[in-house]
Amino acid sequence: MGNVEQVPNGAFKLLDSVNDYEALVARYDNFLFGVLDVLSKLRARGKRILFVTNNASKSRRMLLNRFQKVGIEATEDEVFxxxxxxxxxxxxxxxxPTDRKVFVIGMSGIEEELDCVGVQHIGGSQPCDVSVQGVDFSALLQQDVFDDSVAAVLCGIDTQLSxxxxxxxxxxxxxxxxxxxVKSGMQGGGCHFLCTNGDVTFPSNDGFWPGAGACWAGLRDASKREPVVVGKxxxxxxxxxxxxxxDFDRARTIMVGDRLDTDIKFGANGGLDTLLVLTGVTTMSAVTAQDAPAVPTYVVQSLGDMDSVVADYLVAKHAFTPITLGGKPGDGFHFTSADDMLQFVTANWRTHFVTQDLSTTPILALFEKRPFFLLVGIEAPLLQRWQRVGSTERLERFVVQDDATLYGAPNILDSGSDSDDEQNTSCVVSDVSNLSILHRSGAIVSTSHPASDTALAAILTQCQLRIANTFPTTDALYAHLDTLAIPSSHRLRPTWDAYFVSLCTLASLRSxxxxxxxxxxxxxxxRVLSTGYNAAHACGVL
Known part of the structure; x- marks a missing residue:
């Protein structure tokens, strides 16, 4: 197995990791929270983006209509x-030949694309009124049913398959x-056998369902003919x-997707570098398995993690410098140990830093001893997080994994039959509760992938600032962050009035x-001259 470079989360780190590429080929099915902003930033940097999907149920026109509804900018020649x-x-x-026909097992998306290139077709979404009585198949051989001008069978996903x-x-x-x-001007003879794609299943929020590959597998087995499979x-x-x-230079084009067997293998077959996004379809254990169908050039946890969005905001709008811990160096300053990072930010406490690489309770304890750090929690309602990650997990399983991340492994029996890899789907951890430590002078440290001995719920209770990310877009979240004025001196160091009021509050606890x-x-x-409680109100001092 080849080497895999794991790219840190975040739009700007992703942008930097693909900065040497002039074009990107992206898998399209569902776009997650934050991804639209990544696409926009890539466009702004002059990157050319193509969208590729094995979904044969929709034509390019249908896909563009869907793009517009969710705010994706694309043209027809960028969609495949x-x-x-x-x-x-x-x-x-x-x-x-223009005088021959294609028999379609599939849906209207295939028919529309055949019409666009001038290829005649039958079948597909057209109703089939023929019925078979017992073992009498003569009705299928009638001239008005069996068309000898058919010279190709094209099979895709067909929800009305019969x-x-x-x-x-x-x-x-x-x-x-x-x-x-296949020849023009004749009946019968040669007949091509093509299939749109080989995906035997496809994911949805309700789990997996049979895909196009399941629709044509029986034809292949019965006919003993291997089809030409067109899709990824x-x-x-x-x-x-x-x-x-x-004009695309393959050496400067990268394929981005979340499936090893289609997206990453597709890029490898085409001589492209590849970026795997761990959205839940593929886990890191599948990447490192000996029988992995393909090995990506890069792996990133998510394009739209909430902590990454906040960190990206601080880098872009407030000129924070990223600092990283462990793994491979990224932009900014890189440290091999938490102690080295702590010493550095302590010595440079007036500088603005941001990192997302502190992930265990002992490391957090080291940083919390310093007076110039602020712990920030980023949260969102469970259902909203489940929708954002576009998870193929059932909501019930998402809740189980969410609870395990927040409170530790539950003491309950799992009645499901799923594998361990599915139990540990990485997207759940990254979008459950993302935590950050903010240097009071401007250094943010976030923890989005804690060790197993770290319960996120307990850490959230220690946060001095908790952000509820219920916003529909990143722009809306950024507008809210503007109102918080995170890097301001008043937030990084309390005013005298806030300081004295906090002393009053502390004194009142003795009441x-x-x-x-x-x-x-x-x-x-x-300067504080005296503090008091109980009878303090009698002298009128507050």
Missing amino acids: SSAYASAVYLKQVLKF YVKMALAFRYITRADATEP PHQPMIDTIFASHR NCMKRRVGAVIVRNN
Whole structure:
């Protein structure tokens, strides 16, 4: 297995890690919180972005409509679906005759893309009124049903898949001379067998469902013919992209996705560097497994972690300098031990720093001893976090993992049958409760991936500042952070009035008055002369 570089979380660290690339190829299905901002920043840096999906149920026009609804900027020539690639492959590579037809097992997205390139088709979303009685299949061979002008079968995901569709497709690809070249101006003869993509399942918030690969597997087994698979990670999709963008330099193009078997393998097959995003479909243990289908060039935990968004805000808007601990050096200052980092920020306490690499209770305790650090907690409602991560986990399992992260391993029996890898889906940890330590002079330290002996709920109770991230966009969160004035001198060091009021509050804790808690402090020229409780209200000093 090759070496994998693990990229720290955060939009700006991701941007820096791909800064040498001029183009990015991104898997599209669901975009997570913060990713839209990453795309926007990449565009601003002059990066060209293509969106690639194995989803054959939608055409490029349908995908662009969906993009617009969620605020993604894209043009039709930047979107590649397996439906479009299949249509292009038929038209440009196979030179499919204009007088022949394609029998479609699939949905309207395939039909629309075939129409766009001028390829005739039948089947697909068209209703099939033919029924089979017992073992009498003669109805399927009638001239108005079995079309001899069909010279290709194209199979994708079909939520209306039926035995009749399967039977007709089987007859087309097994008829006499079906493996011969397809010719124009004739009936019967050769018949291509193509499939949009090989994904046997696809994820949703409700779990996994059968995909296109499950729809055509029976045809392959029955006919003994191997289809040409067009979508990722196969060559036809790669050829389609680079035929449309001939000026792309593969050495300066990176593939970004969250599946090893399709996205990362696709990039590797195309001679591209790859970036794996651990959104829940793939875990780090799968990356390091000996039988991994492909090894990514880079791995990043998430493109939109909440702590990363706040850290990115401080870097971009308040010129904080990132500092890192362990692993490979990044931008800014890098330290091999927490002690070295602590010594450095102590000696440079007037400088603004930000880091996200403190993750254990003992390390946090070291930093909390310094008077110039502030612990900041970033939270969000559980359901909102589950929706943000786009997790393929059921909500019930997400809750179990969320509780384990907040309070430690629960003392309950798991009745599920999922594997350990699925139990430890990494996206749950990164988006549960992200914690930060803020240097009172401007250094932030965040912990988003704590050790197993660190309960995030306990740390949250120690936070001097807790941010509820219920905002729909990063811009809205940034606007809220502006109002908090995190780097201001008043937040980093309390005013005299705030200091004296805190002393009053402390004194009142000694009060044993049954009606009210009373505390007082007498001050002259910002110097404390005396404090009191209980009877302090009698002298009118507050």
